[in-house]
Amino acid sequence: MGQAFFITGTDTEIGKTHSAVKLTQHYQAQGLRVLAMKPVASGCEVLPDGSWHNDDVARLCAATGQTDTALMNPYRFLPPVSPHIAARQAGVTVSLDVLADHAQRLAADCDVLLVEGAGGWMAPLRDDCLMQDLARHLGLPVILVVGMRLGCINHALLTAQAVRAAGCALAGWVANRVVPNQPAFEDNLATLVQHLGEPMLLLPYEGAC
Ligand SMILES: Nc1ncnc2c1ncn2[C@@H]1O[C@H](COP(=O)(O)OP(=O)(O)OP(=O)(O)O)[C@@H](O)[C@H]1O
Ligand SMILES: C[C@H](N)[C@H](N)CCCCCC(=O)O
Numbered sequence: 001m002g003q004a005f006f007i008t009g010t011d012t013e014i015g016k017t018h019s020a021v022k023l024t025q026h027y028q029a030q031g032l033r034v035l036a037m038k039p040v041a042s043g044c045e046v047l048p049d050g051s052w053h054n055d056d057v058a059r060l061c062a063a064t065g066q067t068d069t070a071l072m073n074p075y076r077f078l079p080p081v082s083p084h085i086a087a088r089q090a091g092v093t094v095s096l097d098v099l100a101d102h103a104q105r106l107a108a109d110c111d112v113l114l115v116e117g118a119g120g121w122m123a124p125l126r127d128d129c130l131m132q133d134l135a136r137h138l139g140l141p142v143i144l145v146v147g148m149r150l151g152c153i154n155h156a157l158l159t160a161q162a163v164r165a166a167g168c169a170l171a172g173w174v175a176n177r178v179v180p181n182q183p184a185f186e187d188n189l190a191t192l193v194q195h196l197g198e199p200m201l202l203l204p205y206e207g208a209c
């Protein structure tokens with residue numbers, strides 16, 4: 001069994017999936033076999049042929065070559081809302097043990113497993129369970145994706161502090177440029193480096209990708 005990481009972010013829609021795809025390519029370039037997991041996907045659609053589609057699942061599978069979406073994404077919900085609300089509306093209770101079982105099966109089959117959370121570190125999975133509880137239950141070191149834009153220093157440092165307070169290891173962070181010209185980008189980056197160390201990856205702004 002190889003390495004596995006839990007990918008969290010400074011917010012929703014700041015590039016966790018984008019970064020997971022880039023990390024996948026980064027490890028693949030080293031000759032490593034990478035698999036991905038999206039434990040809970042809210043914001044799905046049913047296609048005309050009756051199959052379910054979720055953007056994150058599709059992008060991760062395209063990057064890794066996975067086809068067994070039920071294994072890598074055990075819980076999927078239609079509305080694009082917080083997982084705990086989507087699950088409640090569907091009458092489903094998200095089980096950390098089920099997710100750990102899927103993660104173990106995937107990890108056994110690869111060199112690097114990337115598990116992408118939903119939303120940020122404290123996005124709820126149930127009324128009594130946050131994303132951080134899943135990361136801790138899986139026992140995974142955490143990669144923090146920072147969406148580089150105004151406000152991200154505060155969000156990044158709060159998240160890093162919360163990761164450590166939860167007893168999880170912060171394995172590293174990714175600087176993901178989500179806006180084309182962040183004012184004083186270099187100074188923002190230097191401040192994050194001062195507190196978090198050098199990023200694992202620095203991802204450029206790619207326009208609408
Ligand atoms: N470096 C980048 N340059 C340009 N666009 C980006 C970049 N990173 C992310 N985006 C875009 O921002 C949007 C959100 O990115 P992404 O889906 O990776 O976020 P996320 O954190 O995974 O969101 P969620 O919480 O829904 O899982 C997407 O449309 C994506 O293409
Ligand atoms: C639907 C969306 N794209 C994400 N997958 C879920 C974001 C959950 C955020 C919860 C919150 O912190 O308010």
Ligand SMILES: [Mg+2]
Nearest residue numbers: 016017056116
């Ligand atoms: Mg995502």
